[in-house]
Amino acid sequence: MMMKTNKRSIIIYDILVSSLHHLYEVDYFNIKNGVSERNICARLAHHMENTMHGMIDYNEYYTDVEYNRKNDGTSKNWESCQKVPLPMVADLIVHKRNAEHNLMAIEMKHWDNYDKRKDDRKRLVSVVSSPKTEERNEKCIYDTTLGAFVIYSSKKLKVEFYENRGGQGFYSGCMSFVCKMDGKRFLSLEKIDEKWFN
16 A cells, blocks of 8 residues: 655545545435436536645646646647547546646546547556657647546446656556445445555
C-alpha cells in the first residue's frame, strides 16, 4: 500500500477516492437506477470540486465534464500510437483554467458498457505521457499528472490509474471496491484490492 506523503497520493486518495465515496453515498440512487454515464460523471465532478475547494493547494482547480478545449480555444487532441492527433473530449478534466497542464483526466464507464474502453485507455496513456520537445505534436496535450479510468456499477467499482514514467504513459495500478448493503440500502464503499506496478 502506498503512503500518503506526496502530491500523487493526495490526488489519488484525498481527492479522487474520497470523492468516489461521496458519489456513492450521495448519488447511489442514480447509480442503482442506471442514470446516464454523463450524469454520474457530472456528479463525480461536483464532489471532486467541492473536495478540492476545501483544500488550500487545490482550491483553484475546476472539474469540467466533456471538456474539449485548450487554453487558446482550439480543440484538444490526444496523440494516437501512430503519432496522429485525434479529437479529445475527456469525460472529466481536473485543471486550473488558463494553466498549461491538467491535474487529472478521467474516463468513466458503467460496468456493463464495453464500448470503446480500449480507446479510453489509449487516450489516458497518451495524455499522461511527456515526450521530448522535438517529439511533441503542438496540437496534442501531454503532461497530465494522473489518468484514471473509473468503471462503476451498483455493486462494485474499479479504478485504473495511468501515469508517466520516463516520458511514457503506462497503466500504473488499480483499486477495486464493493458496495456494502443492508438489504437494498447502500451502506458504504469498501476497498477490497489495491495493486501498484513499478
